[in-house]
Amino acid sequence: MQHDPAGMAPEDLSHAGSVVDKAIEYMMEQRIAPISIASALLGGALGLLARTMDDRAVAAVLRNALASVESGELSDARRAPPPGSPQM
Template structure:
């Protein structure tokens, strides 16, 4: 399994993101609750990270995610896009 260098985005990140987006869309179409979808994705992601990174590296990823939340970066996802004049 390939281990990515911290700070470098792998070339296939866009493809992986598209696959995850389609999986989310599919689960939403199946009327699966958003919290269930998110919990399953988070659990799967943590399991994958645990198999490919040290505990310290996983903790750093989680701290980075928490810092993004605390900076309000997720609030942008809840706000409707600004309309162009």
Template sequence: MQLDPEGMAPEDLSHAGAVIDKAIEYMLEQNIASISIASALLGGALGLLSRTLDDRAVAGILRSALRSVESGELRAMRQAPPPGASVPG
């Protein structure tokens, strides 16, 4: 796994994110409830992490996610227009 030049994220993270975005878009078009999509994605992510990392590393990732929620990062995402939406201007 190659890291980006700053060493912060795998170089294929953007590609993986784009694939997930398309999968979410497809499931929404199939009228699958957002909570069901999110729960399935979270369960799948935890399953993948548990197969590739030890419990301590998984817990660290979950703590980082919790800090993002507590700091308001997710609130900012809720207030942003959805990807692909036209922004007046």
């Protein structure tokens, strides 16, 4: 996602990210298809956003995510090994 040069991300974002990475790693080890993992995480995230934000704020989050995709920020992720894979 978008970088945080101004330091505006919540302090617990890194911790939350680590927990999600571990969950992804676990699901990959269980041989759950990546599209199933991603769909479940996205659905859960949207559900959480819907319970905690109004529709305009959810739309802003989604626009930010789309801008990250369109700007090529996710290109590095395609070149990185998936979570849980052996490092060379």
